[in-house]
Amino acid sequence: MSEKRIWLSSPTMHGEEQLFINEAFDTNWIAPLGKNVTEFENEMAAYVGCKSAAAVTAGTHALHMAVKLAGVGKGDIVLCSDLTFSATVNPVSYEGGVQVFIDSERDTWNMDPEILESAFKKYGSKVKAVIAANLYGTPAKLDEIADICSRYNAVFIEDAAESLSAKYKGRQTGTFGRYNAISFNGNKIITTSGGGMFLSDDEDAVAKVRFYSTQSRDPAPWYQHSEIGYNYRMSNIVAGIGRGQLIHIDEHKNLKTKIYNRYKKAFADLPVEMNPYTSDCEPNFWLSCFTVNRDWAERVTPEKIRLALESENIESRPIWKPMHMQPVFAGRDFVTNGDSVGEDIFARGLCLPSDIKMTEEEQQRVIDIIKGLF
Numbered sequence: 001m002s003e004k005r006i007w008l009s010s011p012t013m014h015g016e017e018q019l020f021i022n023e024a025f026d027t028n029w030i031a032p033l034g035k036n037v038t039e040f041e042n043e044m045a046a047y048v049g050c051k052s053a054a055a056v057t058a059g060t061h062a063l064h065m066a067v068k069l070a071g072v073g074k075g076d077i078v079l080c081s082d083l084t085f086s087a088t089v090n091p092v093s094y095e096g097g098v099q100v101f102i103d104s105e106r107d108t109w110n111m112d113p114e115i116l117e118s119a120f121k122k123y124g125s126k127v128k129a130v131i132a133a134n135l136y137g138t139p140a141k142l143d144e145i146a147d148i149c150s151r152y153n154a155v156f157i158e159d160a161a162e163s164l165s166a167k168y169k170g171r172q173t174g175t176f177g178r179y180n181a182i183s184f185n186g187n188k189i190i191t192t193s194g195g196g197m198f199l200s201d202d203e204d205a206v207a208k209v210r211f212y213s214t215q216s217r218d219p220a221p222w223y224q225h226s227e228i229g230y231n232y233r234m235s236n237i238v239a240g241i242g243r244g245q246l247i248h249i250d251e252h253k254n255l256k257t258k259i260y261n262r263y264k265k266a267f268a269d270l271p272v273e274m275n276p277y278t279s280d281c282e283p284n285f286w287l288s289c290f291t292v293n294r295d296w297a298e299r300v301t302p303e304k305i306r307l308a309l310e311s312e313n314i315e316s317r318p319i320w321k322p323m324h325m326q327p328v329f330a331g332r333d334f335v336t337n338g339d340s341v342g343e344d345i346f347a348r349g350l351c352l353p354s355d356i357k358m359t360e361e362e363q364q365r366v367i368d369i370i371k372g373l374f
């Protein structure tokens with residue numbers, strides 16, 4: 001294995017990140033806050049087109065703040081995407097809420113609005129909030145979901161951790177929920193090494209997130225607290241990396257799009273299907289994925305493909321295992337409309353190398369290895 005590893009999705013730095021960090025060093029604004037944090041928030045809010053943003057230590061923490069602000073408490077029901085990363089739904093448990101998982105639709109792999117509506121009919125006013133993720137950078141039917149939430153008086157939380165820069169009907173994701181979360185984890189489309197942001201048009205909500213994430217200090221000369229606080233605020237160094245990355249986000253998106261389209265073209269004759277999206281949206285193609293067609297899926301399993309790639313020092317990854325199949329959520333309700341779509345995608349799907357530093361030659365190697373298995 002002499003050739004260098006091809007990654008699923010690894011950080012890509014450009015140089016400006018270092019300049020913003022240097023500036024923080026030169027002014028000794030290392031922590032806690034400082035100019036980079038404020039500017040990163042302003043630049044991100046302007047980029048996605050929402051009024052305000054609060055930078056925090058993780059996308060998970062942004063989601064936790066969203067769940068808390070939605071007023072989720074002990075026993076409250078939160079309707080959640082089923083086919084997603086566990087970080088989408090864990091914050092519900094932090095606040096004592098109960099997840100009910102909503103199956104995916106075929107055409108985006110995201111929360112099915114019709115099934116969401118039937119879950120509202122089942123649970124009625126017990127539902128406090130809805131958390132929908134845009135899987136692998138493909139927007140869910142965000143306006144339909146937002147509309148259902150407002151009809152049933154539930155708070156819509158959009159988990160745009162994977163979809164920053166993707167658009168739905170011309171509008172950036174991360175703006176459709178009352179509260180929205182994005183992530184700058186190491187493998188996301190842009191990264192700060194680790195971090196996240198809470199986005200909202202509700203400036204009071206954003207101010208509240210800043211308050212909670214800095215230990216809920218009352219405005220008093222001494223340390224006085226009337227509410228439980230959290231240590232969730234992003235540091236000025238980390239925000240400097242983010243400012244440098246944000247300059248390059250559309251470039252990252254273009255490269256990801258090219259990777260997806262090359263796979264799509266190369267696999268046109270194979271019994272596989274790329275992760276689908278609807279014509280009214282513009283995914284960021286964070287991860288290119290495919291499912292093996294049913295008549296082949298027993299012979300060429302995703303795991304067989306993954307191991308063949310791994311033996312050539314190439315990283316790929318199974319599709320997220322649906323939340324209703326997770327041991328930790330045993331006993332939670334799962335609402336579906338027949339056979340589980342998420343379970344089927346999990347059984348037949350694989351996330352392909354989508355690293356923007358992967359050359360066309362390297363991607364061709366990936367393609368050739370996969371073609372050789374059919």
Ligand SMILES: *Cc1c(COP(=O)(O)O)cnc(C)c1O
Binds near residue numbers: 059088
């Ligand atoms: C990465 C991710 C998160 C969590 O973000 P972190 O910054 O890693 O805490 C949440 N939801 C989804 C769908 C993600 O992919």
